[in-house]
Amino acid sequence: MALEDVCSFKERPVQHKWFSFSSLGDAAIPFPTSDCYNLRCSRLETSENNCGVPLHFFIPPLPHSSSFINRPLSSFCPPKNSMTVQRPFRLAHGTTTLGFIFQGGVIAAADTRASAGGLVACPAVHKITPIHSHLVVTSSGSGADCMLWERILIREIRLYQLRHGHRLSIRATAKLLSSMLHPFKGTEMCVALTLCGWDKQEGAADCATSLEDSPWMTDDSSLAVFSNQNITATTSPNSGPKLIYVCSDGARLQGDVFSVGSGSPYAYGVLDRELRWSLSKGEAISLAREAVFRATHRDAYSGNNVDLFHITAQGWSQRKREDLKEEYYRDKEKKGKKKNDKLK
Numbered sequence: 001m002a003l004e005d006v007c008s009f010k011e012r013p014v015q016h017k018w019f020s021f022s023s024l025g026d027a028a029i030p031f032p033t034s035d036c037y038n039l040r041c042s043r044l045e046t047s048e049n050n051c052g053v054p055l056h057f058f059i060p061p062l063p064h065s066s067s068f069i070n071r072p073l074s075s076f077c078p079p080k081n082s083m084t085v086q087r088p089f090r091l092a093h094g095t096t097t098l099g100f101i102f103q104g105g106v107i108a109a110a111d112t113r114a115s116a117g118g119l120v121a122c123p124a125v126h127k128i129t130p131i132h133s134h135l136v137v138t139s140s141g142s143g144a145d146c147m148l149w150e151r152i153l154i155r156e157i158r159l160y161q162l163r164h165g166h167r168l169s170i171r172a173t174a175k176l177l178s179s180m181l182h183p184f185k186g187t188e189m190c191v192a193l194t195l196c197g198w199d200k201q202e203g204a205a206d207c208a209t210s211l212e213d214s215p216w217m218t219d220d221s222s223l224a225v226f227s228n229q230n231i232t233a234t235t236s237p238n239s240g241p242k243l244i245y246v247c248s249d250g251a252r253l254q255g256d257v258f259s260v261g262s263g264s265p266y267a268y269g270v271l272d273r274e275l276r277w278s279l280s281k282g283e284a285i286s287l288a289r290e291a292v293f294r295a296t297h298r299d300a301y302s303g304n305n306v307d308l309f310h311i312t313a314q315g316w317s318q319r320k321r322e323d324l325k326e327e328y329y330r331d332k333e334k335k336g337k338k339k340n341d342k343l344k
Contacts, residue, residue, distance in 0.1 A: 094301020096263030096292055097127055097138035099196040099243050100271060101256045102279040105312040106241045108196040109288040110138050111263070111296050112305040112321070123304040132157060133315040135170055135197030140261040141190035141248065149191050153177055170197045170242040174252050182250030191248040192260050198311050199239050241311070263295030263302040270294050281310065285319065293327040 097110040110127035113120060125143065129150045130136045137153070139146035156176060160168045168176070174195050181191060245253045245260065257275060259267040270291040279287065289306055296303040306327070308319045 094263070094299065095127060095140040095261035096259070096267055096295040096299060096302040097140050097194060097261050098259040098264070098267050098271065098288060098291055099138060099194050099257070100275055100284075100288070101241045101243050102275075102284050103277050104279070104281045104284060105310055106196045106198065106243060107284050107288045108136055108138050108194070108309040108311070109292050110307050111292055111302040111324070112307060113296075113301065113303045114143055115301045120303075126307065128307050128309055130309075130316060131173075131195075131197075132167065134200065134311065135173070135195060136309050136311065136316050138194045138196065138260070140192045145189050145191045145248070146193065149177070149181070149193070152180070153193075156180075169199050169238050170195055170244065171199075171238065171254070174244040174246050174254075177246050178250050178252040181246065181248050185249040189248050193246050194258050194260060195242065195244045195246065196309070196311055197242050197316075198313055199242055200313065259291070259295075261295075261299075261302065263292075263299035266295040266298045267291040285310070289322065289327060290331075293324055293331070296324055297328075 094115045095111065095113070097108075099106060099108040108128055112124050112127065114122040114125040127140070128136055128138050131150070131154055137150060139150065153173070153176075157168050157173060177193065177195075181189075243255060243258060245251075245255070245258045257271055259271065270287070274287050274290075285308060288308055292302075292306045296306075303324060305321050305323055307321055310317050310319070
């Protein structure tokens with residue numbers, strides 16, 4: 001428990017309010033969980049700081065708890081004659097989200113239409129979610145799945161900060177999210193998140209010695225230089241703008257530009273033509289807005305409005321939501337001016 005560790009919780013009476021594992025003996029009792037998390041009660045880690053209370057989880061007191069825990073696993077399985085409920089229609093996912101890096105930071109943009117098959121379920125959803133002051137994620141896929149995993153990611157980052165006293169780097173955040181999503185590969189879960197953020201220079205040394213150096217994190221990361229008990233962080237990929245794509249099969253890709261969703265081919269057409277490192281802030285915002293507009297103009301599953309975030313070393317800032325009809329009229333006005341100039 002992160003809060004108990006941070007607060008150095010040592011109150012002994014709490015231990016007696018919970019069911020004691022000692023009565024279970026040394027027998028290992030499996031619980032019905034996913035294939036990656038097989039919880040067993042045979043070897044529980046304890047600490048002197050919390051008076052021998054197990055670090056992982058507590059079991060509340062239940063009447064006849066031993067008989068309940070020792071129930072066969074078959075009792076938890078659905079009956080053989082149970083029926084599977086089919087969806088009334090084939091669920092089609094559609095959206096347009098994008099992010100790119102330029103000399104002024106990171107731009108994240110997305111439309112606001114939520115679709116369910118041929119139905120516009122909601123015209124004003126939020127597909128860009130702030131995770132902390134220097135990180136936002138764009139989401140595409142199943143709305144319920146994306147919202148759930150965004151909440152889980154926010155929780156895990158906050159718990160990590162409470163335990164270690166500093167925030168998790170964006171690269172390590174992507175590795176953590178990928179590891180959590182991988183067990184669900186091959187299921188109907190549909191999540192595609194693009195992490196758009198900025199890592200501060202002072203956080204590079206901290207993160208290099210923590211999660212990114214663990215054996216299950218395979219990407220290379222630059223380390224800090226230690227001399228005379230002073231930590232000097234070298235110029236490393238841990239600092240500066242970051243753009244990382246993570247999907248529900250566990251894939252993790254880092255790059256300078258990503259567009260995800262059914263409207264992404266149209267957005268890429270605009271970005272590949274106009275995107276360059278030397279864009280000013282105004283030009284980058286205009287490019288992102290036009291890319292989303294072009295995608296929504298051709299893709300039936302995207303539309304309504306455009307949300308846009310700009311992430312720098314000072315944190316993220318959000319522009320006011322714009323109706324894509326305004327972009328349509330601006331585009332029409334530009335075409336009219338070009339036509340008049342040709343006639344002259």
